Amino acid sequence: MCSPETIIGAASAEPPDPSRRTRAAGTAEQGGTPAPHVPRGAVRDLTHVLSTAWPVFELYVKPMEMRRLANLAEHEYNAFELTYNEHIGTHVDAPAHFDDDGLTVEQIPAQNLVAPLAVVRVRERAARDNLTELSVDDLLRWESRHGRIPDGALLAVDNGWSERIDVPGAFLNYDEKEGHYRHPGISVEAAHFLVEERSVVGVGIDTPSLEPGNRPADPFTHRVLLPAGLYGIENLAHLDTVPDIGATVVVGAPKHAGGTGGPARILAFV
Template sequence: MCSPQILAAALAEAPPHDDLCGGYGHPAGAHHEHGAHAGRSADAHHQHNATAHHQHNAAAHPGHHTATHHELGARAPHERSASATHEHGRGAAPTAEGIGRRRALRTALGAALGIAGASAAAGAIGAPRAQAQPLNLSGFSVRDLTHAVGPEFPVFNLYVRQPVQRQVMFEEIIGFNTAEWTMNEHTGTHIDVPAHSQRGLAHADAIPVENLVAPLCVVRITERAAQDNTTELHVEDLLDWERRNGRIPDGAFVAMDTGWYHRVHDPAAYLPFDPLRLALLIPGIGPDAAEFLLTERSIVGFGTDSSSLDVGTRFEPMVHRMLLRSGRYGIENLAALDTVPERGATLVVGAAKLRGGFGAPVRALAFV
């Protein structure tokens, strides 16, 4: 690494962030997202309030919330003038002066870091790459139970905004790529934590790590869900599972497999809405099954491959409250549960450690 003094000298003549980006990363319409202000003057830049939050009630999980929740505050970066915004991050053609300044910056940075100009970034100079070693999983294979999240991921946009990705650094300008994301903490495959249901309970950063690794029990009701969008998991489903697989082990995570994840590329099928009933027609876990798991068995949590623990027609988040106020956690929008056995896999929940989070994105993996 170069010294801070050398790096500071290299950056001394650097143009501001917006000039480096050259107008990149400002898609049309992006200024209205998450507090970005419309009508900027052509020669003024604005710093958005880093603590701005979007407050939503009763249905951060559609059709069941009564408590007020907050989206993660998202800091919007410096914006270019309104006349300089372009489709999908492509800005106006940079001026010759701007190009010269950027090249000078990259050359200075390259020299400071011991890299022979921009060509080194293409791999002409550098240590040989080590041969990757396979991870020894002692006979296990890994299944990814996580949806990829992008701007197109289905959300119930009456309460939750679509995710937004905005690239702000570009390799052809400064030598690397970065993007800023704005998304609700309950988007995609995510964890619901106790504070999601009641203030004063554990937030996302306080979930005991030992509870994030658990025996995985998958209870399938796919045939029923294919015929009835608002079916629920019941005690009899759990008892049937136990007749085939034995008692649900202590410390287990129980996942309901409805086959719903196959619908994710069709928002109308993934989140079907009935305007007459003002309800989402999606399956969930029944209160009787929740009570059984919480009182008759010793689990760390349960989850679904639909977008809510509660069935979409239940306006009171009864199952959420039962689970979360007991100190356990839930996972919604699980994927690919049909790729793991009913019993025998181990779930590993890679939950983002968001301080004060009422939930968090997760990477859910099953070791089979």
Template sequence: MCPPGVLRHVHQALSRRDLFKLGAGAALAGAFPAATRAQAARTLRFANLRVAHVQDLTHPLSPRFPVFPAYEPMRVTKLFDVEADGFFANRWDLAEHTGTHLDAPAHFIANGVAADGLEPESLLAPVAVIDLRERAAADPDTALGVDDLTAWEAEHGPLPDGAAVFLYSGWDARAGDARAFLNADAEGTLHFPGFSPEAAAFLVSERRIVGVGVDTPSLDIGAATRFDAHVAVLGAGLWGLENLANLGRLPPLGATVFVGAPAVAGASGGPARVLAVWS
């Protein structure tokens, strides 16, 4: 890393032959990592962690990703180019609530905990997936209610302490089409599923969770005129995740989620890399 002038010189000095001498780094490109990855996919063994499945729950983020009406889409500007400068780098200009992203308590709560203030322990959690896809397909205004939580528990047992509770509505399939994803009617009211205020209140008061997530653009349903689910979750100092992807690939229980929340000081949230693992 260096100012462009220096790098241009460096790039010219670094011939293909140099690359080859450097442990055949360039020659191995593609082939070696592919082998590593194939092996990794079979079994990842760490100290005490056996992982058979790694599932990305993150949408690729780009200027085309749909944003809530309050925000403008992300802008990406190229700063440097491999050919011209020896290296490639962009600048980003984006609102914190863009793409698959975290809501920190500070998003709705004055003096609430910001993104960088969340305890690292709360970013690692057993995941409960509540499948509302069938109801969401029939009624985009459907909300995850207390009954859905108790029905899930009747089938899978009590929500684990420290759980992340994710609402799977199937909405991630619409993310490529902003109109379908936000699903506004003629009056501008949005229509997509979310948590009911009662379910959010139940989770923060009757269970010991660390956060909630949705595959839609908002913790509250799109047609909500208040933001009670947001306020219940964030008001309890917990986190929310919006625009999650691929929740349908997770087991209802048994996966562990890593929330790669942004560590931006004082942030109300921000794009997050979210991965789930299970055995």
């Protein structure tokens, strides 16, 4: 397993001192510089592919547009222009998304983007009840098996939802009769628990929102987590490929000035 300290050390903002030799850096050839540390273990990609077909809440988000600017035959290079909302695909919600005084996406500390990954699974319940919410009891049961949620962790919720992305209509799961979406979320009580009783840096989920689908206009969970300085990740993928505990996640958040979030590449070392 890779620890956040190992990866943070390898990607420190300060350049390494070539005169120092560390066990992590390995043994350099005589006269050369120390070899860079590469985390051992498999890498899992927890990111969906973003395309113009990505399902969006059209009340708030427009579909992505992709326009070709150049092609190899005519221009001697290929290029596209992308137009998309910050909150589309697998993406980060920065604290500023729900707090005028909160950190914008480029201000999230780099050390908070490399974290122990703790995955709470409610797949079976979510299959029976599409509007289920992660509860405090779910978190306590997880801790009874794995110990306290690590300080500085990213807490992710696996509802088995990412498997629906290729089934038309199943990901947003709109209920015409009820007039709302049906997908799982995180309860307000669980959000308060994570903010007040634990010390996580972020909370992620494999559904379209931290909120359950029947209350997109009442973002109570967002209003607890983000103003407390945590970041959120929505639309995670492939959480079934990582263990409940022991992996290290790297959140490739965007870095545009003043951003409230943005599509991200989420990688886990296992």
